[in-house]
Amino acid sequence: MTQSGIRSSTQPVTAVTPSTEALHLSADERRGADDAPVSSTQPVSTVERSAATLPLPGWLATALAVVAVGTLVVLPFALAAGGLNLTEAVDGYYVQSAALFAVLGAVIVAKRRGHVIGWVLVAIGALNTITELVDVYLLFTIGNIGRGVSGTVTPTFDEFPVQLTVLAVFGWAWVPSLGALAIALPMLVPDGRLLSSRWQPLAILGVAATVLLTAVVVLVEVVDIPTLVEVSAGILMGLAMLASLVPLVLRFARSGGAERQQLKWVFYGLAFSIPLLALGVLGYYFGIGGYFSIAPFVILPTTITIAVLRYRLYDIDLVINKTVVFVVLAAFITGVYAVIVVGLGQLLPIGEGNLGLAIAATAVVAVAFEPVRARVQHWANRLVYGRRATPYEALAAMTARLGDSTDPGAALAEAARLLAEGTGAAQAVIWVAQEGLLVPRASTGQAGPDPEPVARSGPELPALPETDLAQAVRYEGQL
Template sequence: MPPGAARRLAWSLIGLMVALALGFVVLNILDDPRIGLGNPVLVGLGLGFSLIIPALGLLVALRRPDNPIGWMFLGLGLWFQVQSFGSEYALRAFVVAPGSLPAAAFVAWFEPWLGQVVTWAVLPLLILLFPTGRLPSRRWRPVAWVIMVAAAVEGLVYMVRPVELMDGHQGLYHQFALLPNPTGLASLAGLVNVATSLLNVYLLLAVLTSAAGLLWRFRRAGSEEREQLKWFLYVIALLCLDVVAGIPVGAVIHSHWVGDVQWALGAYAVAFGLPVATTIAILKYRLYDIDLVINRSVVFGAMGAFITTVYVAIVVVLGGLLGGGSRPNLALSILATAIIAVAFQPVRERVQRLANRLVYGNRATPYELLSQFSHRVAGTYSTEDVLPRMARVLGEGTGASRADVWVRLGDGIAPAASWPSGDGPAPSRIAVTGQLLPPVPGISRIVPIRRQGELLGALSINKRPGEQLTPIEEKLLADLEAQAGLVLQSVRLTAELRARLTEISQQAGDLRASRQRIVAAQDAERRRIERNIHDGAQQNLVALAVKLRLAASLAKRDPERARVSLKALETESDQALETLRELAG
């Protein structure tokens, strides 16, 4: 069914139910108060079938029109309104004001067998199809067909029963027998009674079989679907216990109140237990992904109630106290509008927080956290702050018990930030091959972070036992992954720049040390040369100069000795030259 047609059909059913409910209220007010609805058990059932079940059915049908669960809840609500209006209509037509309403006989005849068909068709199928709207497997198709055929036969049997239509138990108000069944066949009374007994037993077995199908689905379901089924299964178990236990108890204790108590418990299980169990699955375990719809509905409904209350309190109540009568008071209307305008935003924020707490628990909505993180990333941030903040957003937005941000380092990825910080040892480094992320044991979910096809890191979370990611949390994880690619790339570039700066600083330090070593070596060499010149060549030259002066003085007195001395000086001069060459080399 197209979404537009489904939406129109759902709202049309709600409109029909509202019209029937208003008709019931009008007829009930017109009837004798002694005949009116005074039984608190019936009042409670009316509340459940008139408000809770239709509202839940509308919510599911609008969100998941392809799932029959929502339409079944709407069908239950419509059946109750038809039965309530029909009983009150027939009551007025035959008891309070006989002959005052048209088609009263048809209404009184139509209501009982319709209730049998709806009760024995919708209830077992609702149990069998919850929560996916599909049978547990193809092997359950015969069970579904048998349920529908048996319910139709049950309705047909009720159509031909030779009984009075308002016999004290079929009518809503426990009236006396007043109208014989126009389609009843007295000749088939015995056969009808036997068929009714057999069908009741058979349909009781159908309910128990549907409950067995629900249990079979529960045993084969994953952890998320199990959590969604758990509360619903509890209610069905109590309903089956009520039905099964009522048979031997009624056989032992022959009293009408046993049947009344059994009927009331079963009716309340359907009117309140099933909607409450479904609501728990929707709110706590995100069944049908309609938590956002609930959030907005709560906000819009509360704000509408606020505006109406303020306007009525000021314009109507205060106007009446001031003696304005029925005349409109423009000043009070302006005052009410001004108060609403001033208080609207603060009240809306408070209501929004309450709605968020109802839907998401004691944490911010996933997209509030994502918005805060995006705003933070758009500004100036440090790498020491952004990764822990990302881990916190991931953990708080998904309700995880632990969240980790992994960064690729060489041929592996390692956790760079965790939330909550210091909560146990960090996961070990994981080796990666190419751009593929291997499975990681002990982690509920890990998603790779890529940028232009390059693996930069990963995001991982650990959910508490029995919890699974909801579609909204999956969307948050995907959006955070998209932002994390840019963040991790920036973090990696920053880390690479820091590493390059560290390398350059180290090289500069090495150059300074090398220069210092060169200068020191030059100084040492200079001092060595100075020392060698002073101790070697200089001494040789000084000695050579002294000996030359001696040879010059000998040349005048003893030429032969002077010649020998000069010969020795020649050798010494060669040695001095050799020493100078060594110093120069």
């Protein structure tokens, strides 16, 4: 949340009390915060639960991350030396995602002391590293199993007993990796806990689906598995993946404060990852490569890490705002050119590549761009910030109005009102430092009597009553 103070001879302290939309943020969680959460008329939960942790040594996460990064560095060149060109060697999902997931997970484990989400990311990275190593081993020793890069003939156990044993023992690693990514993370993010105990059956279903599909993948290499069993295992896994999105959506709908901002980062990553993954699947289907499918496994762990670490948490409102404006304007420009150049070019009896239509499309875009941009920006502001002011509007209004004020008391009252409008808080109070006390001098949204003065000692800001977020204003180092 952006907090502002008023520099005056009395050095005030601003405090914001959002009431039913209270923010419970610690000092490190506010670091880099640039905006306030979106207000909501729905009941929200503002009591933050402690994050779930695992009592595992932090060095283990670091070691797994180092192995994953080493795999990323070494394997492409090893594959290239074995006959693949470098583009083919680095193509694919496992080696890139293994390194990124493991590294980001290790960072979370180190920064958040064993946070469950960090360990889930590390596990995904470690399992994908195993998958990649098995694939490369099979490519070098057989050349026609694993990802099937170099051949199409399926080997038998009599011909390659060691290789197929390795495949049976370690070739299943991608299944729990998929379960952790598509089932565990949606159910646990951002605090590593289930939304409530009611979701335990779904968690059990997810574990059962992952175990069943893992068993099928292991056994299919050594025995004949009925087709019905294989298909059923895949369907059950898919249903569990879809069902795991339900608690994620409900968690967002019921969230408030910092948790809501965390989940915005997650959904922002999903908004890009799902379309890109679909494009990657289509790319494989049409034989043009699945390069788009790599991007989601960069975007999603990055946004999840930002959410869990709460780094510049409230930047997400600005990011969403700018993204909406960019996407809509890009669609507008593309649509204008498509309608004028392509559409009219097909309808009118003129030759292809008509320069006049291209000039006309450019003229339309040039004339309409600014009105459309202003309208889209206004719509994006309403979408992201609701009815409250944007941070820039609040700051501009405060500067303009306070610059015209000659009464310090009126200036403080106006500052409190603008703070409440700009942050969406139910109440904003400005406290003034006087002779060892902090005295409330201006407030907005006050339902009862003013709070009592608070004693202070030293340069640190004391705890203020019924306040969820306070920001000190200092002048020459003094409160």
